[in-house]
Amino acid sequence: MKLSSTPLIPADAIQQRVLELARDISMDYAQLDAVLLCVLKGAAPFTMDLFHAIDPNPFTLDFIRAQSYAGTASSGAITLRYTPDEVLTHRHVLLVEDILDTGRTLDVLVKHIQAENPASLKICTLLDKPLRRIIPATADYTGFTIDDHFVVGYGLDYNEQYRALHAVYCLEEE
Ligand code: IMP
């Protein structure tokens, strides 16, 4: 597998979109008791850029970890590897994902969080691949909607590689 020669989403377009999302989110969550819940590991760069750009920022930052993938094909089995320290009950939770693909991971995460009875639960995703959906899911805040490509960079990995890239690239057959 190799990277596409040009990025699917250049770094400056990502940073521009992060600022727009941060503006919307800071207006929607002003004055609320809110938790920004980063889905590790892929959403970490996106979450931190958002967290820095949300101003005023009412969010407490926390992390959750789900693991679903080996290579480019979903195994279907999802395990929660890390659960939040913060009490989510009666608080406004904004879950931050790197990518919405089949919707299976989000389904597991949403059920886990709903069981804690939050005041609200919304989803922010950097990327959405709606053509791949198996379990219905829609995000409340979406960075970019893309076609059915396997993508890497800006947190997204292929077997733990490419997470540090500043842009998003397609991964192609050699
Ligand atoms: P889902 O459960 O099928 O929606 O997959 C969600 C998870 O699979 C994401 O949080 C990613 O970790 C991973 N994933 C899905 N599509 C891609 C991709 O194109 N590149 C890298 N990881 C992906």
Ligand code: MG
């Ligand atoms: Mg992954």
